Amino acid sequence: MLSRVANNLYWLARYLERAENTARLINVNSHLLLDLPSKVKLGWEPIVDILSFRDKFYETYKDVDEKSVINFMVVDKNNPGAILTSLKSARENARTIKEIIPREAWEQINALYLFVTENQKDAFTRRSRYAYLNKIILANQTITGLLAGTMSHDEAYAFVRLGRNLERADMSTRIIDVRSATLLSEIDSELPAFSNIQWMGVLKSMTAYQMYRREVRVRINREDVLTFLLTNPRFPRSLVHAIEQIERAVTELPNSKDTVEKTSRVKNYLLNANPATLKQEKLHEFIDDMQLGLIEIDKQIEDSYF
């Protein structure tokens, strides 16, 4: 397979995953806002922080209000992480490798991009936002399903899995980092009742609530949620699961020794650190290390294959 094609597959998967995750994040935040009392200062700022786009945001916007954040995160052409920008990049990547991915998958990607472009105003009213974002999530799941079900599970597919899981791992660490830091700790003492709701919000941002409930039956609490999201081997959006998927996908590729080694190192670090018990500051440091590890894996993939 051409190096350029491998690179495009990898980024196609990353951009799609990014759009899906962002859509989830916004949806959950919209819902969460409805549940919290007005005096709790949970706003839209964390969304911007999770994606590390604070500086970029303030280049164009004055206040972190709902409308600005939605505009910034969904349709802003200048924001490389906006849903629309991600889907545009995904489509451009898919266009150049149309001969590699199944035709139906390309049609879905194309249709999704057109849908998101043509209906962008739906993101701005709360009434239509949920359906709009949900359609993005479902379309992404359809694409994932089409790729899994109609594409040969060959090297090309391995690059799709690499991209998807690297992006997923990256996003999971970001969500956990920001959510557990900025908003929850301060509230813990004052409004314990709402702490519960917010941890639910974190779980829901990663579509983990229902599966968490099935595995962990006790009352929702920080440590159990963190353990579940970071190190549950069975839940497909947990950090360790994503990293294991990277490890597996890369072993199907030639010259994989260096990448496998780096990935295993990150995984072992994660499993041995017992991160759920870490205090906030230490947790933040730990997540930083994880992020650096992911960056190293990404770089190694680039060096070996692109």
Added chain:
Amino acid sequence: MAIRWGSYKVTNLYDELVEKAGKPREHAKHLCEYLRALSDKDINELKAASDSAIHTMGVTFRVYHQEEGSIDRAWPFDIVPRLINAKEWSGIEKGLKQRIKALNMFIDDLYNDQNIIKDGVFPASMLKKSKNFLQECRGFSPANGVWANICGSDLVRDNQGKVYVLEDNLRVPSGVSYMLENRQVMKRVFPEMFQKYNILPVDDYPSELYDMLAEMSPRKIEEPEIVVLTPGIYNSAYFEHAYLAQQMGAELVEGPDLVVEDDDCVYMRTINGLARVDVIYRRIDDWFIDPEVFAPDSLLGVPGLIRAWKAGNVGLANAPGSGVADDKVVYAYVPKIIEYYLKEEAILANVPTYKCNDKAEREYVLENIADMVVKPANESGGYGMLIGPHATTEEHDKFRKLIIADPRNYVAQPMLTLSTAPTMVDTRVEPRHLDLRPFILSGKDIKVTMGGLTRVALERGSMVVNSSQGGGSKDTWIVDMEGE
């Protein structure tokens, strides 16, 4: 009250489907009846179904837009197909094969012995001024002596119904993917008609193309590595490059994906390292293909490609230098070229062409420019043309000056009234002018597509069919009426 053939006016026109108001041609009867039975609502539904098929299939072409740069447009498609009787088609097919065979012999001769010049049939002065004659190719002959492996010839019919060849595209002709996609759309939209008619299939083109390319492999191995070389996604025909690569199961590569090593072989960069390439279907113009030989600042090409090709280590389709024969001045000589090499008379007619470098002919053109179409020798896509009857006196004068300054670069033809076919305008049909581009593959054998790409000028009275200039397309049905 939708389509009424009684009010479809074809006065002074040759219409492909309708003989005269109210009377469809024999081979179009079923179709016309079918269309007549449709209500406005049906028609709108069919149009919506075709639009949505094109939309989801992602059939697009790129145009350069002043403000937005390069943008993707949905492929403009008319749901009324253009029908040609298979009997008539087989004559056209024969004519096309004859033509491309002679043209390939002509190119091979020009780069080698130049007998046609020695025998005084083709003037040496013409060759001297040809921009597309590549000195680098002298003395070389590709596999089977075939230079233009893929040819797209534009056919038109005048208002008497006579078929002419308007031009031969021997460099990197495009449009075949739209021919294939149009058929897919029609199958989704009009499945009933495919039961009514015996429509000859076009779908085997990609596998014919693959076989022809595989034949050209210098290494005689089971599965030669074939790649499609594209300038990239910003090229107006990128959709087609990707489409053909996908349909053939070939790699779609860009210049930087390929490298020529010290052994004069071509390799592509893969996740396993370098892999040998046997045949390149290149969709990059000669001038950009190899910065070592041509445009030194080209980022699209592959340094050393010509070297590898001349060493016989890689097949290139079409061969560099093929363009020497799709010059519009050379066109005027094609009937003579056919006679010279095949000792046959041309089956398909040429449009009468006045060569501006000939004094008498030039005088005639300058005199009658207001009634003629003037074309530069080496442009494509309808650029740089003058359509006399539609132009202003200032434009006439401008072209007179251009011709006098560089007579070798211009030819002129009488203005033909192209044939028409019923084309949807809202929920009615009106005649619109069209042409046809069949595609001809030449390897050991010569194969012609069943029909080709019909391009239609969507504006009333317009004869400009190029998609970059407001043209659309129709599916082309070669219908076998035997046993009807």
